[in-house]
Amino acid sequence: MTATAQAAARATELREALDQHNYRYYVLDEPSIPDAEYDRLFRELQAIEAAHPQLVTADSPTQRVGGAPLSAFAEVRHEVPMLSLGNAFDEQSMRDFDRRVREGLDLPAGDLFGGGAEIDYCCEPKLDGLAVSILYEQGQLVRAATRGDGSTGEDITTNVRTIRNVPLKLRGKDWPDVLEVRGEVFISKAGFAALNERQREAGGKTFANPRNAAAGSLRQLDSTITASRPLEFCCYGIGRVDGALPETQTAVLEQLREWGLTISRELKLATGVDACLAYYEDIGNRRADLDYEIDGVVFKVNALAQQRELGFRAREPRWAIAHKFPALEEVTELLDVEFQVGRTGAVTPVARLKPVQVAGVTVSNATLHNMDEVARLGVMIGDHVIIRRAGDVIPQVMQVVPERRPADARPVVIPETCPVCGSAVERTQLVKRGKGGQSVSEGSVYRCVGRLTCQAQLKQSIIHFVSRRALDIDGLGEKIVEQLVDTGLVSSPADLFSLTYEQVIDLEGFAELSTKNLLSAIQDSKRPTLARFIYALGIPDAGEETAKLLARALGSLARISRALPEVLVYLPDVGLEVAHEIHSFFADDHNQTVISQLLDRGLELQEEGNVAAEFAASVSFAEFIARLNIPHVAKTGAERLANAFGSLSALIAADWLELKQVERFTDKAQQSLLAYFRDDEQREQALAIEAQLRDFGMHWDSPKAEVADDQPLTGQTWVLTGTLETFSRDVAKEHLESLGAKVAGSVSAKTHCLVAGPGAGSKLTKAEQLGVTVWDEAKLLDMLREQGIQP
Template structure:
């Protein structure tokens, strides 16, 4: 009888069907995980990190339930793998992996187990860089060898490639209090800085090549080039996060070792912190969970370590992981899933946009089944095909995006996407709006139900008339009621809606999770209901409130009216600039193009688009119907006696992220009321960037250019006092 047929106490399990199923699944998983590890180290992964984690932890669960299935060659007892493409080298000390956990409860369980043995020990917290693990060996201060992790015992010699990375010193620098050791084995991550990765992918697409799926894959592929000159072309960087073999240096703590590494010229993370309790570690996790997109590199979690080295040694390690450290993984923002189809949506200005229909997948805390593909050129540049396994990314509240195909997972059954020649909503022929335009557009602006539906949804939104209870489904019902003529043929009649227009409207009931029609349990046909009326034919409360809110919306300021017209290129910022300058919609409509272009925040492209829009008869008819319905068409001139102090006069301000106690439009208005100018992009001429909660790439650009940054919580003081620039110290001032 083999050991796999018997329990640890000698019980024969061959007749146990559950054990047989577990053994079969164990064999399948072990083979799959081994293959995925090989692909990972070849920079050709076919599944995402989160999906690999799921497989790996399923294998752990099986071995926990059936310990006899665990053997020395099980993936759970190994760190990784290595390729024969490079010369194999043996690490001086084994590189261990980290125990991954996915909830704070699991972190607490780990900490409780540790504190039961060694109470009151401080923790070192650091962000988990999503890069490629490498091992550097310095002999008497000189870089002697660099290798990949491999299987933890044996790695690949990539010394020539690592030598091209500017952040890796060829020779250590002596520093006061830190003599250069005779032998130093350094563990760390090679990574792509986020900004450099974005530029790399832009260049890939521009060159007609497929973009890299993520920075880690790009880093792995760049480092493992047979020609080191090709590695040198890529802006890779490095951060050290641990030590292996040592001779001539004895750190007493992890934080002590980081101080030494920094002193010798080896970069460590700028984000690490020593904390006294696990609750402080939780606060660190929360802090960097919110800031994960503001850092210089991608992270996928937080690592918590016992800081003191002697306690680390006391706690020891398993065959694969140290017991004194744990890695908390953030919910994945990048996963692999199947691309079931590519369809085309029509936007409010007629733009035809391909989008992906996905096999539903959980990413960034929500289930995703649709993702943007931008335009036909992007689909072609990314090399995406229907039927592909694709990498899908969703960061926070950002719209999900298909990043790239997983070419290694192709079967040959995938099909190329062909951009339709006709609008899927109204069957009009799609064409570029102008020469050189990469986007195809539907020219049937007035009658295309897709465009009208999107325009209605936009004008009811917060940056326009802000009509509560007039959501997307209500807009769709007004444009395409079931079995009836449209209630609205364009947005001109939106303020003339009456309850008698709404009550007959019927719609198909759809499942909120899948979006598919719900069947009527009696007939089996699609279930149809009145959208604005209850079962008795009386108005629903939402219908009453929608009409009341439309009446209130007529009093919105002029800039919201301008924005609600859905003029191409005109957004909230340019709408506010126009309203502030002209204060009358008729003056905007009749203004000279050059005069409009001269308005700060407008320019020639927007000015030309406005003139083109008002040249269309049915566009002007919309304005007249709104005017007749009582929509505000003018703003009053400001009262000089109520003018605010011009603390920001002449200062160009960019606003990004959520600002406490302000909408984005309200924050912009507050800046303008104090003499400032609001811009949508950051440049060297920008006076300040106001960065609130979850700022975007504008924050990164400000940091890169050295533009002063005002935190969201400092906004009130910024309005009151203007931009405070620290005085130059005597030591920094130029000599007379």
């Protein structure tokens, strides 16, 4: 076999493998290889095609990068019009639709003795994206178009080819000679957040909502821009078909799924209008938890023969309807902007609005996030603005209606002093650290510098300190904390443990029993775990999971409180900025005083011990050198230095001649290394980091510890959903983690077990689709008791 023939065979093999992995990832949601392995196969195919351009095929996974910019979109006339759907906004409209369907099919109506014939309906969420048509001939993608006016759309073939879950060639066989599929192009919530973050970092314009982002991305004349956007496609129907397909809507969609097209995971068959209304209510309840935006539910008569019999009227089919959710967006007037002060001192603008109904709830306040967002929106007091509310998410101002701006509109100005305590308000600074040193830029957050002398910060800090996931002091709600602060009884979390019976009983709403209960709850909280205590301190940017990691990894408050940022970053998922926040918190004199007072007043931290066995001697000398961020000394160079010198002292003492002996260590790297250690401050810092690694037992010369792997759930990922009756999900999570499990918030193919209580929704559905083991609460309780845990 010639070299070219071998390359062709390998290219075919790689394309088939990549197509299979794409199908498992996007359609089945069952990834079979890590992303890194997929990338390796993809790069290998790219290399073969670059060396042998004649082997490139139109359906190759490498052909999704976009092409040369277009001057304009060509027109496409739809052979089968892409019609809009009629809308239902309430239950009666749905019942009227069902009645019209049954009458149109001349089916028996209900009477006093029965409900009459019932129709099977195909049910799926109505995605909030952009409708497109994709045409396949002989299984190959040949054209894609927007809906346009329903009769004529725009040719967006080049752009649609860049969408990762759109097959360039259909899987399997026996497809119709011509198959036009129709569906929605959209951007998931996570993809939208990531896209806007990238736009902000690049100084570009952010998008108001996922639908606008999807539409704007799909209509780019430069398809390389489209290729960089996180677009997805979900198929919901067909247009022109030259060939045979199943005779029901759901069976057609399942067949399209077999051919590699993504369909809704919420697809369901419902018999009768009552089942449709139940589906609508269920999806509505789970709407905020879905990975994508929806604005309603689409119901279609399932039998295609019945669809043909019902036909069309005007611009919409008689056999389908969109049952819309209440509007998530409304226009109202921005009356004023006030500034709230949070636990960390962040001064946040809040919009005061003329009350308006949004998604069935009266909204009078909305978040503006920060002053950068105010500037991006260009919002002024007096403007008419679009407000958006999704599920239980805090309403937010999405955009301004500029044509309705009044002549007396006023700019939004950040106060120079704190609206609560009068202390100065300062803009935060962002410090970016790298091999070239550090750079300082302005952050998006303004902070009151008054700290705990500011009552707003003090109140929020104490509310956090006593919260359920922190010290969990029952009976200390927000109103009581406010009383304690306002009366001067509490000026720091430590003061809670000095409260007396006489002080508490004089508070509004307290009697003898409630006073004793509160004081008893405070006493009962004096033995928190180290993780809970760290979380309760309220370290900026360090949440509950970070607190658990610090406690598990470093083992004691003493180590955590003096850990250098450069040591903290050796812990998984701790970046340098968070590490500096942790270090700065414990270096602060006031925080040190409060922690000392808490310990002096009887707090006894539980579960303290040694550095976790997995972190003992976990830092290699090569990794240490690489993390010093010496310019021109990368990972490979660090490994060569580590092999050549073996210790930091030897490396510091090395001269240029010794460095010359290091294999493939460039002159530029040598000069940079020598200059680094000639700097007294940098040299002493490196020695200090090494000394702490040695002190903590993490140093490369430290004794290794045996990592116990005898916890029964080690390596397993569990998910909790629904309502548990014996204990809360938080308590269940703690029990599972104590047995070595990782408790995640979402279901994937890697999930070991889902525990589902009453009210379980989309997570249970996804687990069943993926074949994940599902337990009820009783089975979980049995397992915990077998492990010696008495719930």
